[in-house]
Amino acid sequence: MDRDEELRILDRALEHLRDKRLPLTDTDTRVSVDRYRSPEWYRAELDRIFTKLPSMLVHSSEIPAPGTFATLEHFGRPLIVSRDQDGGAHVFLNACRHRGARLEKDPSGERRQFICGYHAWRYDLDGTLAAIPSPHCFPGVERGKRNLVALPAVEAYGFVWLMPEENPGRADLDAFLGDFLPDIADLDLSSYEIYGAESQEWEINWKLVVEGTLEGYHFPFLHAKSANPLFENSTFFFDSFGPHLRSILPKRSINFITKTERSERRLLSVANVIHTIFPNETVLHQSDHFLWITSHPLGPTRTLVKLRLIVPKGSVREGSVEQWEENRQLTYQVQYEDLEIYREIQIGLTTGANEEHCFGTQEFALQKYNEAIEAHLFGE
Structure with missing residues (x-):
């Protein structure tokens, strides 16, 4: 002030x-x-x-290091907030891209990858599809293509903010705070x-x-x-x-x-x-x-x-x-x-x-x- x-x-x-x-x-x-x-x-x-409008999802300290994550429900949508190996914060729908099973059930923790408990599809911390068992059964699915669904997010002022689709950027957050x-x-x-x-x-x-x-x-x-x-x-x-x-x-x-x-x-x-x-x-x-x-x-x-x-x-x-x-x-x-x-x-x-x-x-x-x-x- x-x-x-x-x-x-x-x-x-x-x-x-x-x-x-x-x-x-x-x-x-x-x-x-x-x-x-x-x-x-x-x-x-x-x-x-x-x-x-923007929503404050987590404090940055709740995902303090690469590999850390937090999960929450946001108006009916299960979310994962994670930090990748480069330190970037992401918000994903907490749903496997295979059959939609909840990918991460723990409220918080640390992972090298997110692994679905249903069929073991694996995702890197940035949401990229890394591996699937029996890949020959999915000739139409390329590794790195069917990634986790990312939602617009901005990390600023000590928080990770979920942003609206039509106003997804840091400038939009600053305009909202005015x-x-x-x-x-x-x-x-x-x-x-x-x-x-x-x-x-x-x-x-x-x-x-x-x-x-x-x-x-x-x-x-x-x-x-x-x-x-x-x-x-x-x-x-x-x-x-x-x-x-x-x-x-x-x-x-x-x-x-x-x-x-x-x-x-x-x-x-x-x-x-x-x-x-x-x-x-x-x-x-x-x-x-x-x-x-x-x-x-x-x-x-x-x-x-x-x-x-x-x-x-x-x-x-x-x-x-x-x-x-x-x-x-x-x-x-x-x-x-x-x-x-x-x-x-x-x-x-x-x-x-x-x-x-x-x-x-x-x-x-x-x-x-x-x-x-x-x-x-x-x-x-």
Whole structure:
């Protein structure tokens, strides 16, 4: 982050600290609850958002060396993300080109080749068909021709991104990030690695997970004994970068920053910075590490939630396991408190108690987020 921008954000944080009634907008707003349960709305999100925009599949540290791979499901398609012998990252459909059997069943690992368990067709790490048993039985199949199906992918800013077919390149990724690009690049996430990954399916709509990171209004109540003692109430604010958002959640330590010379003030010493990468990724910057949250929809009311700490590369091996484990436990406790509330909300949506959600003036980021979704669904 640019130093002048950092100081401007700190000044805004102090303004919100001085006036805790400072609104983020003039009025409260409403959105229909149908967007959290409607199969038609969900289908439109898949067709017009998730298949049209880049997706963050894995952190680069999850495939750290040639031969390493990770597998995942992405909207019904099984994928392999692998690193070839030259260090390049690839994304393939996890399906053998013989009869379509799942090629790699392990969630991650290291291979010299990918070998189908059905008929032992072999593929190199770059997806090239390397060998088949009894090749004389396949006179029409040339080695090196019937390769794994590759999907457009870009490795950048610490992640491997699955790109849409119509916009497959690095320039397209940068265009997608737009004015948010300097913030994401400055995080230097390629210098970090994953620690403590957890995944769990929840009976909730995927947007509830993202929205929970876009306001601090609930902290004194839901997180009274966990996170709230660390943060200053009613001081949350944000900026928009196209559909992406950067939110600031000041800590109680901000009360003492005025005792520090302006030139010595640092944002991350007194606040968490939350980067919302549209539509469903959250990267929360906490002083010297990050929390990465993925809200992956499986249906209108079912979501796979992935939680991962991203810590300095090598710090776990250097003896900081206890530090990171203590941090992980508190951080994930807060997330699971949120997820339980989202589950209750989703149940509440079936009762007919509300036809719309009401966002208050301190929840303005939720309105901006939903406006971005509507812009993609219905046009500007």
